[in-house]
Amino acid sequence: MTAKIIDGKAIAEAVRQEAADETAALKKQFGTAPTLAAVLVGDNPASQTYVNSKGKACEAAGMGSVTHRLPATATQEEVEALVRALNADPAINGILVQLPLPKGLNEQAVLDLISLDKDVDGFHPMNIGQLVMKGRVPQFIPCTPAGCIELLVRSGIPIAGADAVVVGRSNIVGIPVAALLNNADATVTICHSRTRNLPDIVRRADIVVAAIGRAEFVRGDWIKPGAAVIDVGINRIEDPSKKSGFRLVGDVCFAEAVEVAGAITPVPGGVGPMTIAMLLKNTVRGYKLQHGIGA
Secondary structure, three states, X not given: OOOEEOOHHHHHHHHHHHHHHHHHHHHHHHOOOOEEEEEEEOOOXXXXXXXXXXXXXXXXXXXXXXXXXXXXXXXXXXXXXHHHHHHHOOOOOEEEEOOOOOOOOOHHHHHHHOOHHHOOOXXXXXXXXXXXXXXXXXXXXXXXXXXXXXXXXXXXXXXXXXXXXXXXXXXOOHHHHHHHHHHOOOEEEXXXXXXXXXXXXXXXXXXXXXXXXXXXXXXXXXXXXXOEEEEOOOEEEEOOOOOOOEEEEOOEOHHHHOXXXXXXXXXXXXXXXXXXXXXXXXXXXXXXXXXXXXX
């Protein structure tokens, strides 16, 4: 069998359109649009590309976008002062601090300063804490994990009652996506590089989320026939046949897994597009929260 390819680009476009429709309705009602502020410290090329992409996505959805750029020499106090100013600005509905910050800066201290009502990345400890506690609802859910669940739901893949394995335990993806799967009534196992008999554990899963940051780490013979595979990884590997000298692959060996799985996300074009799409949704949610509208 050959797996169904989960088209992250198409699903992300649908989510973006929903955000654009909500934005249009809010502008009509209140006269203003949801607005995202990005904080970019230093001149990391990848960070600059990501921030530019997020800005263009906001504009395409009719939303506001503001980028605050600080030099790599910015002090902790300067970065924190900027975040405090954005917290206090009623025109800003979401704050995104682009990571990584330059060496010498305390990332967690900066993230902890972001107002809970504007934490559209969902990284504040209060938001993560509420996500993993039964019966609590966080203000915001981290964008990439939320995108993973959205891909499953919109592809018609049942989560409730499923055995799910998350390979990776980062605060950014692994832990929150495991919490979301658990909240959706899956039975969840979190694995990592030191998990014993890892292939055997993955083979039991109806849903596999790979987010360990190792190129093609999960092999095709680890996958249960018919399982859904969500590949969060994005890694460069050498490829002399490419003009760039490299190609992008996920944390799953796609060529092997696609012959076994029931559904699978490609890399690129799977989870990646969902991250910015869910960021737009979170920014709209921030606007609603700040205007006292049910979000």
